[in-house]
Amino acid sequence: MELSGAEIVVRCLRDEGVEYIFGYPGGSVLHIYDALFQQDDVRHILVRHEQGATHAADGYARSTGKPGVVLVTSGPGATNAVTGIATAFMDSIPLVVLTGQVPRAVIGSDAFQECDTIGITRPCVKHNFLVSDLSKLAETIKKAFYIATTGRPGPVVVDIPKDITDPKVKIPYEYPKTVDIRSYQPKVKGHPGQIKKAVDLLLTARQPMIYSGGGVILGNASQALIDLTRFLEFPITQTLMGLGAYPATDRQFLGMLGMHGTYEANMGMHQCDVLLAIGARFDDRVTGKLTQFCPDAKIIHIDVDPASISKTVRVDIPIVGEVQFVLEEMMALLKAADFKGSSQDISEWWASIERWRALDCLSFDRNSRRIKPQRVIEELWEVTGGHAFVTSDVGQHQMWAAQYYKFDAPRRWINSGGLGTMGFGLPAAIGVKLGHPEADVACITGEASIQMCIQELATALQYRTGVKVINLNNGYMGMVRQWQEFSYESRYSESYLETLPDFVRLAEAYGHVGIKVDQPCDVRPALEEAFRMKDRTVFLDILTDPSENVYPMIEAGKGHHEMRMAPGVSTDTELS
Numbered sequence: 001m002e003l004s005g006a007e008i009v010v011r012c013l014r015d016e017g018v019e020y021i022f023g024y025p026g027g028s029v030l031h032i033y034d035a036l037f038q039q040d041d042v043r044h045i046l047v048r049h050e051q052g053a054t055h056a057a058d059g060y061a062r063s064t065g066k067p068g069v070v071l072v073t074s075g076p077g078a079t080n081a082v083t084g085i086a087t088a089f090m091d092s093i094p095l096v097v098l099t100g101q102v103p104r105a106v107i108g109s110d111a112f113q114e115c116d117t118i119g120i121t122r123p124c125v126k127h128n129f130l131v132s133d134l135s136k137l138a139e140t141i142k143k144a145f146y147i148a149t150t151g152r153p154g155p156v157v158v159d160i161p162k163d164i165t166d167p168k169v170k171i172p173y174e175y176p177k178t179v180d181i182r183s184y185q186p187k188v189k190g191h192p193g194q195i196k197k198a199v200d201l202l203l204t205a206r207q208p209m210i211y212s213g214g215g216v217i218l219g220n221a222s223q224a225l226i227d228l229t230r231f232l233e234f235p236i237t238q239t240l241m242g243l244g245a246y247p248a249t250d251r252q253f254l255g256m257l258g259m260h261g262t263y264e265a266n267m268g269m270h271q272c273d274v275l276l277a278i279g280a281r282f283d284d285r286v287t288g289k290l291t292q293f294c295p296d297a298k299i300i301h302i303d304v305d306p307a308s309i310s311k312t313v314r315v316d317i318p319i320v321g322e323v324q325f326v327l328e329e330m331m332a333l334l335k336a337a338d339f340k341g342s343s344q345d346i347s348e349w350w351a352s353i354e355r356w357r358a359l360d361c362l363s364f365d366r367n368s369r370r371i372k373p374q375r376v377i378e379e380l381w382e383v384t385g386g387h388a389f390v391t392s393d394v395g396q397h398q399m400w401a402a403q404y405y406k407f408d409a410p411r412r413w414i415n416s417g418g419l420g421t422m423g424f425g426l427p428a429a430i431g432v433k434l435g436h437p438e439a440d441v442a443c444i445t446g447e448a449s450i451q452m453c454i455q456e457l458a459t460a461l462q463y464r465t466g467v468k469v470i471n472l473n474n475g476y477m478g479m480v481r482q483w484q485e486f487s488y489e490s491r492y493s494e495s496y497l498e499t500l501p502d503f504v505r506l507a508e509a510y511g512h513v514g515i516k517v518d519q520p521c522d523v524r525p526a527l528e529e530a531f532r533m534k535d536r537t538v539f540l541d542i543l544t545d546p547s548e549n550v551y552p553m554i555e556a557g558k559g560h561h562e563m564r565m566a567p568g569v570s571t572d573t574e575l576s
Contacts, residue, residue, distance in 0.1 A: 006031035006165035022053040026073020028100025031165035048455040052427040054084020059428030075113030086124035090418025095155035103163040126154030151186030152305040190321030205274035214241030215279020221324035237265035244407035258286040263361035266560040292559030370545035377404035393425035393449030396478035423452025433465035457510040507539035
């Protein structure tokens with residue numbers, strides 16, 4: 001079978017099992033688009049901006065566990081995709097991004113729509129390729145999928161010059177069944193000796209904490225984490241990216257930790273004596289002031305990426321390997337060690353945690369005449385039964401979603417954590433809906449974030465992805481305003497949005513349903529109405545209290561025990 005380069009690209013995607021490719025056409029990729037037109041195995045999703053393509057593929061990947069695939073043209077097509085590529089890179093999301101390039105003969109001559117895609121993307125990809133030989137095209141695409149999905153996942157860019165896809169040049173096609181890269185051999189199993197040391201240390205703990213991150217979800221290790229945590233009966237906290245790996249409604253879960261984490265989670269971290277960190281990278285939003293992070297703890301760190309070990313926080317027992325396999329090995333050793341008879345009594349530790357939890361650090365004014373954003377999220381959780389896929393943009397609404405929507409399953413919470421990308425929520429929700437067409441999908445956003453990629457409402461209409469947009473509209477760039485209130489003496493420099501569109505009419509102009517909500521009593525009925533319309537995209541413009549802040553909050557330069565609490569919530573000195 002002889003195929004052109006364009007046909008090879010499409011056939012590779014089919015042989016890789018790709019369902020959807022998100023993209024936007026242009027001159028350098030028209031041969032590939034022509035090949036896509038002539039087949040039905042891989043469905044193309046036409047977005048309205050290349051950033052939307054990468055975010056939609058990202059949402060699809062996060063929610064399904066499969067790699068997201070993107071196709072964009074050269075020059076501005078590639079540069080427009082960079083924000084989404086960097087978003088995926090920071091959160092270790094597997095993407096394969098196919099970018100068009102000018103013909104090989106004119107590379108370096110400043111040809112029309114030429115840019116150095118390899119150079120531009122090098123800092124924000126796991127790897128990238130420039131295809132210079134048609135005979136290597138299929139092998140390169142196979143390598144791209146392998147690299148993107150193994151070890152610590154991430155985005156891989158394949159830059160394809162236009163002449164490589166020339167329909168008049170054909171070669172024999174065979175898609176490789178396997179690939180071997182001498183310089184890339186991701187580690188799977190953890191070192192048995194290190195795992196044994198970790199188990200021995202856990203047996204000595206009197207004030208233990210488990211701290212898990214997005215690596216547990218990416219490694220499909222949620223059940224292994226649940227089994228271990230319940231067997232140990234230790235308290236557990238999770239990062240923003242790790243929410244859902246352990247059920248939020250379980251008593252052992254203390255809530256999210258870090259800058260906007262719960263009082264009980266942060267105090268538990270500050271006072272623990274043994275910390276088991278699993279699939280987490282000790283991000284600055286988690287650690288607070290490094291010199292005050294877990295000051296008295298011995299730290300065990302499990303991660304698939306050796307570069308993440310002791311990168312910011314020096315650990316005592318590093319274990320490099322896939323999280324699921326390491327946790328299963330630990331469980332086997334713990335059972336063999338007769339853990340219940342060997343471990344320390346931690347009842348006093350749990351008593352301290354319950355005192356911290358009794359502060360109810362996430363309380364808010366439930367009798368306010370203004371709509372409180374926290375209550376909107378609670379209502380959303382109740383209306384959806386806690387089973388929805390929830391995407392978010394970035395800002396206050398993101399933190400409220402993380403705090404008040406109780407995620408009991410992995411891959412339900414889809415947000416930009418590391419890069420903090422405004423505009424992520426809507427296209428990501430479209431990608432999630434395509435991956436889970438029967439599920440409820442909600443995008444929690446704000447009036448600033450939604451306008452970054454609002455044109456994707458057209459994509460939602462074209463492909464009938466009935467997502468529900470929950471716009472917590474407070475008229476400000478909320479998190480910017482909050483920082484300006486706390487750190488800049490309420491000098492609200494350019495954080496107030498004076499000219500907002502009528503979102504209801506705008507949604508209707510795109511062919512969707514728009515609903516405006518400005519009274520607390522109308523929030524739940526509006527949500528119920530929206531989710532009854534299964535096949536329609538519904539835009540809920542909910543006018544919320546513009547003065548509301550996200551609490552608790554650890555300000556820059558502070559430790560976990562130095563949280564700023566909501567007005568009216570005081571921390572008794574006995575509790576700290």
